[in-house]
Amino acid sequence: xxxxxxxxxxxxxxxxxxxxxxxxxxxxxxxxxxxxxxxxxxxxxxxxxxxxxxxxxxxxxxxxxxxxxxxxxxxxxxxxxxxxxxxxxxxxxxxxxxxxxxxxxxxxxxxxxxxxxxxxxxxxxxxxx
Numbered sequence: 724x725x726x727x728x729x730x731x732x733x734x735x736x737x738x739x740x741x742x743x744x745x746x747x748x749x750x751x752x753x754x755x756x757x758x759x760x761x762x763x764x765x766x767x768x769x770x771x772x773x774x775x776x777x778x779x780x781x782x783x784x785x786x787x788x789x790x791x792x793x794x795x796x797x798x799x800x801x802x803x804x805x806x807x808x809x810x811x812x813x814x815x816x817x818x819x820x821x822x823x824x825x826x827x828x829x830x831x832x833x834x835x836x837x838x839x840x841x842x843x844x845x846x847x848x849x850x851x852x
Contacts, residue, residue: 769840771797779814
């Protein structure tokens with residue numbers, strides 16, 4: 724009889740110990756359900772995303788812009804005519820037109836300030852002090 728009482732007390736004690744933990748775990752999962760992941764944004768690809776093999780030397784910006792955009796419909800816009808004579812980096816390899824323009828502008832004060840599927844706009848930006 725004593726062993727039955729000890730066994731039942733131990734069973735109750737084990738239940739009391741496990742009860743709050745399992746209850747807290749259940750409440751935690753019901754209070755904080757998993758948030759649905761947001762849909763990833765789809766980038767619309769255009770003419771500026773077609774790959775081409777380039778072998779352009781270091782030259783003036785306007786020459787490189789014409790060579791990158793040539794006969795593709797990927798328009799490279801710049802309204803500041805002083806950008807024409809800015810020297811840019813050589814471009815070599817199989818790249819999209821976006822990648823090619825970024826390679827050409829690396830290390831210069833020129834930046835792509837606007838992009839759409841078929842357009843890239845370039846401006847001069849002031850170097851930070």
